[in-house]
Amino acid sequence: MLQLILGRAGSGKTTELYRRIGQVAEAGGQAILLVPEQFSFENERELYLRLGPELSSRVEVLGFGRLCDNVFRYYGGLAGRALDDTARRILMGVTLQEMGSGLEVYAAQADKPGFIEDMIGEIGELKAAGVTPDRLFGLALPGNPSLTEKIGDIASIYAAYQARLAAAGAMDFDDLIFLTVRLLRQEPELREYYARRFAFVMVDEYQDTNHAQFVLTELLSSGGVLMVVGDDDQSIYKFRGATIENILSFERRHRDAAVVRLEQNYRSTGTILDCANGTIANNLGRKGKRLWTQNERGEPARLYVAQDSYDEARFIAETVLDTCAREARDYGDFAVLYRSNAQSAAIEEALLKS
Numbered sequence: 001m002l003q004l005i006l007g008r009a010g011s012g013k014t015t016e017l018y019r020r021i022g023q024v025a026e027a028g029g030q031a032i033l034l035v036p037e038q039f040s041f042e043n044e045r046e047l048y049l050r051l052g053p054e055l056s057s058r059v060e061v062l063g064f065g066r067l068c069d070n071v072f073r074y075y076g077g078l079a080g081r082a083l084d085d086t087a088r089r090i091l092m093g094v095t096l097q098e099m100g101s102g103l104e105v106y107a108a109q110a111d112k113p114g115f116i117e118d119m120i121g122e123i124g125e126l127k128a129a130g131v132t133p134d135r136l137f138g139l140a141l142p143g144n145p146s147l148t149e150k151i152g153d154i155a156s157i158y159a160a161y162q163a164r165l166a167a168a169g170a171m172d173f174d175d176l177i178f179l180t181v182r183l184l185r186q187e188p189e190l191r192e193y194y195a196r197r198f199a200f201v202m203v204d205e206y207q208d209t210n211h212a213q214f215v216l217t218e219l220l221s222s223g224g225v226l227m228v229v230g231d232d233d234q235s236i237y238k239f240r241g242a243t244i245e246n247i248l249s250f251e252r253r254h255r256d257a258a259v260v261r262l263e264q265n266y267r268s269t270g271t272i273l274d275c276a277n278g279t280i281a282n283n284l285g286r287k288g289k290r291l292w293t294q295n296e297r298g299e300p301a302r303l304y305v306a307q308d309s310y311d312e313a314r315f316i317a318e319t320v321l322d323t324c325a326r327e328a329r330d331y332g333d334f335a336v337l338y339r340s341n342a343q344s345a346a347i348e349e350a351l352l353k354s
Contacts, residue, residue, distance in 0.1 A: 006259065021055070098160075119157065136155035
C-alpha cells in the first residue's frame with residue numbers, strides 16, 4: 001500500500017495521519033512515524049494522548065536523527081557520537097581558522113555572523129545528496145574558472161571538517177543519516193529486520209525531507225507499505241537541503257500509489273483562502289489543489305505596501321492602537337506574524353513606543 005496525502009495547514013492532515021495510525025494499530029501492525037527534527041515532545045505527547053495507551057504501544061514516533069541513532073545502537077553500539085549544533089559550530093569554526101594557504105579568506109570570515117552556519121549548511125546539502133569531498137574535488141566547470149575554484153575551496157574545507165570529525169571519533173547529523181543509508185544498503189539482513197519490525201512507514205512534512213532522508217524512507221519501506229503526508233506549496237527548508245522533488249515525483253516513482261487531496265480548510269475564513277489560492281497558483285512545480293471552506297467569508301484582507309521595515313512596524317503599531325480604540329479590544333487580541341527573527345526588532349521597538 002502506497003499513499004500520498006496532500007493538504008495545507010488547517011485541512012486536517014494531522015487528524016488524517018492519526019486516523020491512519022489508528023487503523024494500522026487496530027489491525028495489529030507496528031508502525032513508525034518519521035517526523036521533522038523540530039517535532040517537539042509536546043507534539044509527541046499530543047499524538048500519544050489522541051491515540052490512547054493501547055494504540056500508542058503500536059507506533060514509534062522518531063525524528064530521522066533518532067531513528068538513525070537507533071539503527072547504530074542495534075547494529076553495533078556505535079551511537080552517542082553525533083555532535084549537537086553547538087559542537088558542530090565550534091568544530092567548523094576551528095576548521096576554518098586553521099585552513100592552509102589560499103584559504104585565508106574563509107578563516108577571516110569565520111567570525112562573521114552566520115558564516116559558520118552557512119558553511120555547515122552547504123556541506124550538509126552535499127552530504128544529503130551523497131556527495132563526498134573526493135567527488136567534489138573532481139568537479140570542474142569549463143568556462144567558469146572562478147566557480148570551479150570556489151568548488152575546490154569548499155571541497156578542501158569539507159575534507160578538513162570530516163578529518164576533524166574522524167579524529168574526534170564523532171559524526172554530525174548529516175553524517176548520521178548518510179552513514180545509516182550506506183549501512184542499510186550494505187547489510188540486507190539489517191534492512192530486512194527493520195522492514196519486518198515496521199509494517200507501516202509514515203512520514204510527516206514530507207516536502208521538507210532531503211535526498212538522504214528520501215533514500216532512507218525508501219529503504220525502510222521496501223515491503224511496499226508507505227504513507228507520506230505533506231504540502232507541495234509549503235516547502236521552506238531548501239536552505240537545509242530539503243527538496244520539493246521528493247513529493248512532486250512520488251507518483252512517478254510509485255505508479256500504483258493512491259493520492260488523497262485534503263482541500264477543505266477548517267481553520268480560515270473564505271477571504272483568507274481566496275488570498276492563499278491566488279498566491280500559490282503562481283508557484284512553479286506543484287501538484288495543484290484548490291482550498292475551500294464552509295466557514296464565513298470574514299473581513300476583507302488589507303494590503304499595505306510599506307516603504308521599509310520601520311514604516312511597516314509603524315503601520316502595525318498604529319493599526320493595533322486604532323482597532324483597540326474603535327472596538328474596545330485588548331492588546332492580547334492581536335498577533336503579529338513575521339517570516340524571520342530579523343524582522344522582530346523594528347516591530348518590537350514600534351510597539352514599545354506606542
